[in-house]
Amino acid sequence: MTADTKDRIMEAARLTVQDLGYGGLSFRELAKDVGIKSASIHYYFATKGELGAALANRYTAHYGAVLEDMLTQGLDVETCMARYTEVFADTLRADNRLCLAGMLGAERNQLPEEVQAEVVEYGIMNERWLARVLAMRNPDRHEENERQARAIYAAVQGAQLIAHTRNDVSVYEEIIATYRANHLIP
C-alpha cells in the first residue's frame, strides 16, 4: 500500500528529527530504517524540504487532535494542564527526544521556508489550545489568557530543552513542578 510506506517513512523521519534534528536526517539512513532504497523516498517526497514540511504539518495535526479531544471530554483546567505537560515528558522518555517543533525551532535559520512556516503553526496551535484551557478559569480575560498561554508554551519548551540537554527527565519534572508552585501553570 502507498499510504503504508509513506507513513513508515514519515514515522521514521519524525523519530530521527526529534533525536538528531533536521540536519541529522539523511535519506540514506532513513531508507535503511524503513527498509527501502534512498531513491525511493523521492517517489513520495520530491525534496527534503517537502518531507520536513509534511512532517511538521502532520505533527501539528496529530497533537491538535489529541488536545482537542481533551476539551471534548470536558476535563478541568488542572487535568488538561497535567496531561499537556505529560506529553512533553513522554517525548523525553522516548530516548531523550525533543518535541519536533522545539528541535526544528532551534534549527530555524537553516530550514527551508516551507518547513519554517509549519513549525510556527505548531506553536500557534499550542498557544490557542492553552488559551482556551485558561479561558475555563477566566472567560472574560482574553488577552491575558493569550499572553499566559504563550508564556506557558515557551516555559514548557524551555524545560524540555534543558532536560534534553542533560539527558534527564527528572529535570523536566522538577522544573514543571516549580512552574506550578509559581502558578505559571494552573
Added chain:
Amino acid sequence: MTADTKDRIMEAARLTVQDLGYGGLSFRELAKDVGIKSASIHYYFATKGELGAALANRYTAHYGAVLEDMLTQGLDVETCMARYTEVFADTLRADNRLCLAGMLGAERNQLPEEVQAEVVEYGIMNERWLARVLAMRNPDRHEENERQARAIYAAVQGAQLIAHTRNDVSVYEEIIATYRANHLIP
C-alpha cells in the same frame, strides 16, 4: 600573532553556531569567514569536537565573568534579573541568534561528548548565579532558590527558543514580561 587568529576563528565559529548550529558549522565556511584555509584551522583545533568544546568553554567563562561582575557591583535583585534577561534579548537582536548553549543543547544527541559536557556546564553556571541573586531576597531558603533558579533558566531559554523560531524579538520581550507578572522572575 597566534592568539589573534585563534581568537578570530573562535569568534567566527561562535557566531555561526549561534546562527546555524554545530551541524551548520563547516571548516571551509569558517575558514572563508576568517580569511585562511580550512586546513589551517586544524593547526589550532585538531578536531571539530575540540573546537566546539573550546567554544562552549569560552562562552561559559565569558558570561560567567559578566554575571559575576554584576554581583560585585552590588546591584539589587530586580536590576540583576533585568540585565540577565536583556543578554538573551541582545543575542536575538544580533541576527536572530540563539544562546550558544541553547543551540548546542538542542543538538545534544549528535554532539561529541566533550562538547556535551561543556554545554551542561554553562547551564549549571547560570543556575548557580541565579540562585545567588535569589538569595539576596531569601537567604535562608537555599533549596527553594535552586529550584527557582533552574525554572527561571529553563523559562528564559524557552522564551528565546520560541522568539528565535518566529524570528521576532518582541515575542521574547512579551514572554519575559509575562514571567515577571507571574512572579516567576523577580
Added chain:
DNA sequence: CAACGGCTATCTGTCGTCAGGTAGATAAAA
C-alpha cells in the same frame, strides 16, 4: 496496456581530516 512502487546506478557537491610542503622568524652552534 498503463500506472504504481519501487529499484540500480550515477551525478555533483560538501564534509572532516590529514600528509606533506613552505616562507619566515628565532636560536643555537661553528
Added chain:
DNA sequence: TTTTATCTACCTGACGACAGATAGCCGTTG
C-alpha cells in the same frame, strides 16, 4: 658571523565518506 636546526603559522592537494537529487529500468497490479 655565518651556518644549521628548529619552530610558527600557515598553505596545497587530496582522501574517503556521505549528502540530496535524478534518469531510467522493471516487475507487479489493475
